[in-house]
Amino acid sequence: MYSSLPKTEIYSYFVGWTLGTGYAVYNVYLAGRELYVGVPGWSFLGRRKDAADYEWTTWVTFIRVLLPWIFVQIIVSELIRWKNSSLLSLWYFLFSVIFMSFTLGPAVTILMVFQPCIIYASALMASRSLIWIVSLVSLVIFCNSEIGLNWVTDMDKVRYLVLISMAWNNLRTVSFCLDNLSVNRRGSLLCLLGYCFYLPTLFFGPVILYDKYENGLTRPHTKWSVERLGLVVLNLFRFFGWAVVAELSLHYLYFCTMQRYPEFVWELKPWALYGMGYCMGQFFMVKYTVLYGVSSTFARAEHIDAPHHPKCIARIHLYSKMWRYFDQGLYFFLAKYIYIPCLGKNPNLFRKLMASAVCFVFTYVWHGLYLHVLIWSFLNFMGVSVEGICRIIESWSAYQECENKLLSKENSRRFKALMSVPLFIMAAISNFYFFAGDAVGNIYFKRLFSGSLLANSVLFFFCYCCSQVSIEVSNWEQRTKDKSLKNG
Structure with a gap:
C-alpha cells in the first residue's frame, strides 16, 4: 500500500480528474452536433440515438429474447436439484x-x-x-x-x-x-x-x-430465501440501470459514429479527441458490466461462483490491474492454464516475459486475427512487461536504499505516479486500437507525437491526477479489506 498524502492534495487530484474528464466529455457532445447519426431515439428526449456500435445493438436485441428462457431454466434447475x-x-x-x-x-x-x-x-x-x-x-x-x-x-x-x-x-x-x-x-x-x-x-x-x-x-x-431472491432482483435492477445509462449516453455522445469517420476524428480538437477516447473506454466498460453482471447474477443464484463484473476503468492506471480486474474470467484462465505452467519450477525474468508473451499470443488469436487486435495485444504485452521489470528493479535493495535516501514516502508515491503516466497513456491508446480499429488508433498516436507542448502537458497533468486517484482508491480498498479481516 502506498503512503498517504495530505487530504487537500488528494481532494485536488479527485477534483482535477473529475473536472478534466467532465470537460472532455462535454467537448465530445459539442463535436457530435456536427454529425447526423443513428436512428430516432427515445421520443421524450427528442434526440437521435447513436446506433453505430454493432455489439451493443445486437446484444440489447438478443438479451430480450434470452432472458425469459434463462428464468425458465433456473426454475426447472431448482426442481432438478431438489429431486x-x-x-x-x-x-x-x-x-x-x-x-x-x-x-x-x-x-x-x-x-x-x-x-x-x-x-x-x-x-x-x-x-x-x-x-x-x-x-x-x-x-x-x-x-x-x-x-x-x-x-x-x-x-x-x-x-x-x-x-x-x-x-x-x-x-x-x-x-x-x-x-x-x-x-x-x-x-x-x-x-x-x-x-x-x-x-x-x-x-x-x-x-x-x-x-x-x-x-x-x-x-x-438449498431452499430459496427472501434474502437470496432479493439479492438477485437487486443486482438485476442494478445492471439494467447501467444499461439505461449506456442507452442514454448514446442519445447525447456520438463517439461510436465518430469511429467510422477517421477524417473527422483527425480534425477533432485535443479536448474532444481525448474525450472521445475516454467515452469509448467507459462505454466499453459499461457494456461488459451489464453483460457480465447479468450473467454472473444468474450463475450466482445457482451457487456457481462466477467472476465479478469489470471495475471502472476511470480509477485504474496500471496495465496489470486492468487485465486483472476488467475480465476476471479470462484473467483466471490465462493465469491458470498458460502463465503458471509456462513459468515452470524456477521462474526468472526471462521465463516471466515468455509466459506473458504466450498469454498475449493466445489473447490475440482468441480475439481475432486482425491487425488492430495484434497491435493492441503487442502494446499490452509491452506495457505489462515494463511494469514487471520496474517491479523487479523496485525490489532491489540498492534501489530501495537510494529511494529511501533521496525521497520521503510521500514523494516516493508522487514519483511513482508520475512515472506511470507514460504507460497509462500508452495503455489508453492501445485500447483505442481495440475499440475503434487501427485507423483511429494511429490517429491518436500521431496526434500525441505531433501535439503542441501545451496540449500534451495538459493531458499529462490530468493523467497524473488519474494515477493518484487510482492509488488512493486502491489504498482505500486495502484499508477496508484489512479492517474487515481484523473484525472478522
Missing part, C-alpha cells in the same frame, strides 16, 4: 439446444455442439499439447473466420452471436479437459456439454473455470 442433481448437465445442455434451435437454427446448433466435441476427442489421448493444438485450430477455423459459418447461416447477427459463443466455448472446453486431466479423470462428454451450454453465460460470458462451475453444480440443494 436429482445428477440430471443438471443433461438439462442445461438440452434446454440450450432447444433455445438455439428455435432462435439460431438447427444447422448453427449442430456446428456449435460439434466444436467442443472435437476438442474433447483430443483430450481422450491425455495429451495437454494435443488439447491446445486442437483448441487453437478450432479458434482459427470457427472463431476467426467464416469458414465454418458460411454454409449454416447468411444472417450477420446470427453469425456474430455464434462466433462469440464458440469463442467462449473454446475456453470452457480447454478448462474442462485440462482440469480433468490434472486429476487423472476423463470427465463425461455430457458434463462438458452441460458446462459449455450453460445458458446464462453461453453467449455473453464471462468464462467460469470448470472447477468453480463443478463446485456449484454439486452443491447440495
Whole structure:
C-alpha cells in the first residue's frame, strides 16, 4: 500500500480528474452536433440515438429474447436439484439446444455442439499439447473466420452471436479437459456439454473455470430465501440501470459514429479527441458490466461462483490491474492454464516475459486475427512487461536504499505516479486500437507525437491526477479489506 498524502492534495487530484474528464466529455457532445447519426431515439428526449456500435445493438436485441428462457431454466434447475442433481448437465445442455434451435437454427446448433466435441476427442489421448493444438485450430477455423459459418447461416447477427459463443466455448472446453486431466479423470462428454451450454453465460460470458462451475453444480440443494431472491432482483435492477445509462449516453455522445469517420476524428480538437477516447473506454466498460453482471447474477443464484463484473476503468492506471480486474474470467484462465505452467519450477525474468508473451499470443488469436487486435495485444504485452521489470528493479535493495535516501514516502508515491503516466497513456491508446480499429488508433498516436507542448502537458497533468486517484482508491480498498479481516 502506498503512503498517504495530505487530504487537500488528494481532494485536488479527485477534483482535477473529475473536472478534466467532465470537460472532455462535454467537448465530445459539442463535436457530435456536427454529425447526423443513428436512428430516432427515445421520443421524450427528442434526440437521435447513436446506433453505430454493432455489439451493443445486437446484444440489447438478443438479451430480450434470452432472458425469459434463462428464468425458465433456473426454475426447472431448482426442481432438478431438489429431486436429482445428477440430471443438471443433461438439462442445461438440452434446454440450450432447444433455445438455439428455435432462435439460431438447427444447422448453427449442430456446428456449435460439434466444436467442443472435437476438442474433447483430443483430450481422450491425455495429451495437454494435443488439447491446445486442437483448441487453437478450432479458434482459427470457427472463431476467426467464416469458414465454418458460411454454409449454416447468411444472417450477420446470427453469425456474430455464434462466433462469440464458440469463442467462449473454446475456453470452457480447454478448462474442462485440462482440469480433468490434472486429476487423472476423463470427465463425461455430457458434463462438458452441460458446462459449455450453460445458458446464462453461453453467449455473453464471462468464462467460469470448470472447477468453480463443478463446485456449484454439486452443491447440495438449498431452499430459496427472501434474502437470496432479493439479492438477485437487486443486482438485476442494478445492471439494467447501467444499461439505461449506456442507452442514454448514446442519445447525447456520438463517439461510436465518430469511429467510422477517421477524417473527422483527425480534425477533432485535443479536448474532444481525448474525450472521445475516454467515452469509448467507459462505454466499453459499461457494456461488459451489464453483460457480465447479468450473467454472473444468474450463475450466482445457482451457487456457481462466477467472476465479478469489470471495475471502472476511470480509477485504474496500471496495465496489470486492468487485465486483472476488467475480465476476471479470462484473467483466471490465462493465469491458470498458460502463465503458471509456462513459468515452470524456477521462474526468472526471462521465463516471466515468455509466459506473458504466450498469454498475449493466445489473447490475440482468441480475439481475432486482425491487425488492430495484434497491435493492441503487442502494446499490452509491452506495457505489462515494463511494469514487471520496474517491479523487479523496485525490489532491489540498492534501489530501495537510494529511494529511501533521496525521497520521503510521500514523494516516493508522487514519483511513482508520475512515472506511470507514460504507460497509462500508452495503455489508453492501445485500447483505442481495440475499440475503434487501427485507423483511429494511429490517429491518436500521431496526434500525441505531433501535439503542441501545451496540449500534451495538459493531458499529462490530468493523467497524473488519474494515477493518484487510482492509488488512493486502491489504498482505500486495502484499508477496508484489512479492517474487515481484523473484525472478522
